[in-house]
Amino acid sequence: MVTVVSGVVKDYGWGIVDGLATWCGGSTARPQAELWFGAHPSAPSPVVFPAGLTAGTTLADLFNDQGIPLLVKLLAAAQPLSVQVHPGADLARRRWSDQQANGGPQILADGNEKTELIVALEAFEAFIGWRPNVEAVALLSRIPSAAEGAELLATGDRIAAIRALLAAEGLQEAVALLPGASREAGLPAIECAAYETVASTYPGDKGALLTALLAHVRLEVGSAAYVPAGVPHSYIRGLGLEVMTTSDNVLRLGLTPKPIFIEEAIEALDLGASPQVLRRRVGEVIAPTGAPFEALLARGLTGMQEQTALSILRQGRFRLCLAIEGAATITTDTGSVVLNPGTAAILPHDDSAARVAAPGLVALVAGG
Ligand SMILES: [Zn+2]
Known part of the structure; x- marks a missing residue:
């Protein structure tokens, strides 16, 4: 039977003040950064259907997080998020069991790999993956105290360059030079503007110089970026749908008031891993190569979109349908359920195939 949850x-x-009010029940007059749909222990989603359950029942009470392999979020960023990296499966398992056995700093939130997909719900900007070395060297060599980092990068030693940038002298001054250096290096105006944002939002932050190492990506509505474990990134601004494995393992290198764990983040970097930018329109399936999930942002669901939706919602894997604009109706062998915006239908592996009807925008996700 279909279970319906709220976020x-x-x-x-870094969230947008009331940025998710449409989906989270209204104004809180505070930043609304993320709205979580899933069974992660940090924020399991409240069950709103079937009715009659004990008050406060969550998705984690009905299914353990192994039964709910994915976590889906709406994300509203007013300013850049931390420069971060997520651990792969082996590292997460090893570090989590060490942490459980030995106590010490709470660095990981769980023992799972985290890979993620960000789908733009409005124009979305991010730094994801590595900027070509020649560009990063051109940018950093214009900042005197980053010159050592630039030289190390020119030799191809990215990790040594990261350490040198994190140890740069005169940090405030160096960060203030970043936007001008980006213009002198001939980067596009949108990228120079992103460096203005970084420098004005985090003027004294060690991680600000690291953004010079990262590639800038702008996603139009319906387009997406897949971020495998080990790929550094920092989302800059915008409204998006995030799909990920059930994990909250974030290792931060900077650009944040939260704790940073430089050695652990460097250990989690996978220099061989690459992000994928998937240029799509609403109605086109988003299936990154090697990802444990796929997604579809759809509106109206007629013709080809209806066929695509049926294939996403087929039986045999975990599925989630989130109403974003207007109501959606989801129908399975056991009947129909109406989803209001900001609520999601959950279909575990053994639930029947499903159909969805929606005049407005819905997100369909499947995998695990
Ligand atoms: Zn991330």
Whole structure:
């Protein structure tokens, strides 16, 4: 039987004030950064259907997080998120069991790999993956205290360059030079503007210089970027749908008031991993190569879109349908359920195939 859940809002400081009000029940007059749909222990989603359950029942009470292999979020960023990297499966398992056995700093939130997909719901900007070395060297060599980092990068030693940039002298001054250096290096105006944002939002942050190492990506509505474990990134601004494995393992290198764990983040970097930018329109399936999930943002669901939706919602894997604009109706062997905006239908592996009807925008996700 279909289970319907609402989301749990996270009020991280980088969020947009009331940015998720349409989906989280209204104004809180605070940053609304993320709205979580899933069974992760940090924020399991409240169950709103079937009715008659004990008050406060969550998705984690009905299924353990192994039964709910994916976590889906709406994300509203007013300012850049941390420069971060997520651990792969082996590292997450090893570090989590060490942490459980030995106590010490709470670095990981769980023992799972985290790979993620960000789908733009409005124009979305991010730094994802590595900027070509020649560009990063051109940018950093124009900042005197980053010159050592630039030289190390020119030799191809990215990790040494990261350490040198994190140890740069005169940090405030160096960060203030970043936007001008980006213009002198001939980067596009949108990228120079992103460096203005970084420098004005985080003037004294060690991680600000690291953004010079990262490639700038702008996603139009319906387009997406897949970020495998080990790929560094920092989302800059915009409204998006995030799909990920059930994990909250974030290792931060900077650009944040939260704790940073430089050695652990460097250990999690996978220099061989690459992000994928998937240029799509609403109605086109988003299936990154090697990802444990796929997604579809759809409106109207007629013709080809209806066929695509049916294939996403086929039986045999975990599925989630989130109403974004207007109501959606989801129908399975056991009947129909109406989803209001900001609620999601959950279909575990053994639930029947499903159909969805929606005049407005819906997100369909499947995998696990
Ligand atoms: Zn991330």
